[in-house]
Amino acid sequence: MALSEATDAGQAGPTKKPTRIFKNMASKIAAVPMVFTALVIFVGGTVWTIVYSFTSSGLLPRLKWVGLDQYERLWGSRKWLVSIENLAIYGFCSLILTLVIGFTLAALLDRKVRGEGALRTIFLYPFALSFIVTGLIWQWILNPELGLQSVVRGMGWESFTFDPLNNASLVMFGLLIAGLWQGTGLIMCIMLAGLRGIDEDIWKAARVDGIGTVKTYIRVIIPMMRPVFVTSLVLIGSGIVKLYDLVVAQTSGGPGLSSQVPAMYVMTSMFGGQNLGQGFAASTMMLVSVVIILVPWAILEFGGKKRG
């Protein structure tokens, strides 16, 4: 005991790596659940799925290698291609609009407006709700016979048509309305924190130079908030790839295939279609897309620094 105290005191910090196995034993025992989760579930599970995506697994997983067959079938399947296209449309619009709305709202709230607290509460509460609840609310509001469309028609505009959920070419935008409603509050909050972190002197300097408010935001503030934007991009991006519950609740993938998304393709082939190999291949593709989002971010974020 005395010995370990002495070594501790001699070191720069109490957290220096010990060299002996039994030292720090309690910490290692306490970390068993974490190590298990990291190695078995996260690493093990992911590797398992990738490995089995190269097999002909159907109803049950089995190690019969078929090379890239599953991937060829996947990219030859119309359902998958439609899913990718849908997600691309949704993702592109969601990314841009979430950033624009999130930043605009944060910037407006940062103008020292009255009732900031109340407004923030209103903007953020949808984020506490699940995608299932979100989807069901908007399914009801966008109901063509009784919802928004009928209200506007009832006010005298008889030809008004707004029925995205039953229109194959608009359905992704119907989902987008709900998705933005649920998710923009979070980005607004992050942006607002970023704006509050900006030195008041910047604003004073801009005012001294006679630069207008909007121009200051675009030319000075936004470039300064690059890390905040990058964090937001990563959050939005990885959320988009996971898009699933919202579609299940709001449209169930319909009408027809028109709101199918990759995550849904995975779920139906794994649990509905008894087509495990396809599910594994499709989920591996989802993983690849997350990697494409994450790797540039990780390089940007941690590239310069020494991090574990």
Next chain:
Amino acid sequence: MANSDTMAAPAALAAGPRGPKPKRRMTRGNIMVYGTLFIFALYYALPLYVMVVTSLKGMPEIRMGNIFAPPMEVTFEPWVKAWSQACTGINCDGLSRGFWNSVRILIPSLILSVAVASVNGYALSMWKFKGSEVFFGILMIGAFIPYQVMLYPIVILLREAGLYGSLTGLVLVHVAFGMPINTLLFRNYFASIPEELFKAARVDGAGFWAIFFKIMLPMSLPIFVVSLIIQVTGIWNDFLFGASFTGPDLYPMTVQLNNIVNSVQGVKEYNVNMAATLLTGLVPLTIYFVSGKLFVRGIAAGAVKG
């Protein structure tokens, strides 16, 4: 205008805080700011309003077709029906079953995941061992992996352990997937505690658990609350795991809600559907409105890297 501003600014800066600002209430800029905020506030607030209003109307009134109109005759029947009579398939015992399932999932998941995450964070910040940062790194990366990638291996693991289709299995899954964000939260919190405190306790002969229970726990209540908030909303709102790892009798509330509202049989009772939706959203909404700033802190912790 701009000219006088430029002239006055240096003097004002030198003098420190300036005098009262010129009062310009109804400028075009202000109207733009408040107008935009108001329109967005409508977009965010109306769905909740519509949900409440619809759930208090009778079906005849709903068929008249104005979802924004307040109820002419308030009725609580849709709520009663949603709670105790709504049907999923052949089961007609309402959403109460899902609610109690969700509670039975939530409580143990909460206790376990917060306990595990706090110990993780403590070990990672004060008792680092060889490789601990690597495991933490894996955990952080794991938070970004789409759940679908790990779903089937977990099915196999649970089946091997004899837990597939049980609430215990689902609880363990929630603990595992809540670990990254909550571990990060506790790790960052404990890392901000002054080192001297830890050293002093060590000199007094306190070990791993003694320091954790006697010193760290009592001073980290706020972060426990933040972690609890994250977990309550996360677990209550989960759909994917609930639908994948349990059966119809044990479905959590979200899954049962979806099955009730999106069932194709029978006449659609929109008021009952909305009452059911609102009931499901009530738990996280209550947490949100009660916790206020702590909720924001929780999501900010999720957003800002450690």
